[in-house]
Amino acid sequence: MKINSLFYEVYKDDILKCTLCPHECILYPNKKGICGVRQNIGGEMYSLNYADTTSMGLDPMEKKPLYHFHPGEKILSLGTWGCNLQCPFCQNYDISQEKPTNLRKVFPKALPAILENYENVHGVAYTYSEPIVWFEFVLDSARAIKYADPENYNVLVTNGYINEEALKLMLQYIDALNVDLKCFDDKIYRKYLKGSLEPVKRTIQLSIESNLHVEVTTLIVPTINDDLDMLEKEFIWLSSLSKDIPLHLSRYHPSYKFDKPATNLSFLEEAYKLAKEYLNFVYLGNVRKPEYESTYCPDCGVLLISRNGYNIDIKGLNPKGECENCGRKVVEV
Ligand code: SF4
Structure with missing residues (x-):
C-alpha cells in the first residue's frame, strides 16, 4: 500500500530528493530509490510498503x-x-x-x-x-x-x-x-x-x-x-x-x-x-554455548541470567533489574 512519504524535497521541477536516509536518492518521475520502496509518482514521493x-x-x-x-x-x-x-x-x-x-x-x-x-x-x-x-x-x-x-x-x-x-x-x-x-x-x-x-x-x-x-x-x-x-x-x-x-x-x-x-x-x-x-x-x-550467552554481574561476578538458546533462567536479579547480591543495575525491566 502506498502513502505520502514524510521526508523528501523537490530537487528540480518534477525531480525529487528523498531525505529519509543518507543516500539522499534523486528520483526522476516513476523512479524508485535504492531501497526499492520509495517512488516518485507524479512529482510526489510515496512509501510503497505502508502496512x-x-x-x-x-x-x-x-x-x-x-x-x-x-x-x-x-x-x-x-x-x-x-x-x-x-x-x-x-x-x-x-x-x-x-x-x-x-x-x-x-x-x-x-x-x-x-x-x-x-x-x-x-x-x-x-x-x-x-x-x-x-x-x-x-x-x-x-x-x-x-x-x-x-x-x-x-x-x-x-x-x-x-x-x-x-x-x-x-x-x-x-x-x-x-x-x-x-x-x-x-x-x-x-x-x-x-x-x-x-x-x-x-x-x-x-x-x-x-x-x-x-x-x-x-x-x-x-x-x-x-x-x-x-x-x-x-x-x-x-x-x-x-x-x-x-x-x-x-x-x-x-x-x-x-x-x-x-x-x-x-x-x-x-x-x-x-x-x-x-x-x-x-x-x-x-x-549455542551458554558460557557466552549468560549475564554475570560485572561488579561481583554473580551469575544473573543463564541462557541456553532461548531457554532463559533469571537467577540473581531483583524486580528493579539490579544484581540481588550487590545492587548493581544490569537490565531494564
Ligand atoms: S534508499 Fe530509500 S530511504 Fe534512502 S534516500 Fe533512497 S529512497 Fe530514500
Missing part, C-alpha cells in the same frame, strides 16, 4: 537480540520488505532485497488490540527487514502503541542508516534499539554494504544520549570484518559511549551472494575476549 507485513508473531526478546531489556519476555514482532543497504551476506535477503508475494495488511490502529490479545506482552518490535524504510508505518504504529498505554514499549531492530531529522522524530516513540554495526571501516561500508559508517555511529550515539536502551550487534563475516584491529577500534569507540552497552558478536552463515564458510569459532572466541577488555556485557550469537 505491508511479511511476517508477524511473538518472539522471545532475546531473539532481537536484546539481553538487557525485559529479559525473558515475549514481544510482538513484525517486518516488511525493502532495505537501504545491500549486504551481499544478508541473512534475510528474500524480504530485504525482493518483494515477497505473501504480504499481509496490518494497520497501525489494529496493533494495540492485537497486543492486548496476548497475556504479558507489552511491546512491539519492528524487525526482520529494515524498519527505517518502513518509516511512516513504524511511526504511526509506535504512536498508537504508546497512546493505547504509555507503559507499552517499541523496539527497533535496525541498521541505523538514517538521517538525523528523521531519527530524532522516530526516537520520541522508541524505547529500545538493537543497531547492526556491520564493521568499523568506512571503506568497507561503502564497498560491500553500499552505505557509510558515520551515520550508523550517529544513530547509536544519539539513541544513547536520548536515554534509550541500546544494544549493538556485529555479524562477524570472514574477509569483511574478521580483523581484530578493526574490531578493537569498534570496542574502544563503544566503550567511550558506555562500557555497559551490550554487544552481540554473531556468527555468520553462508547466505545470499556470499558463500564463504561460517565464521571460525576460535576467531569468535578471540574477538569475545578482546571485547571483554573494554565492555562489561559481550555475547556470542548463533553459537
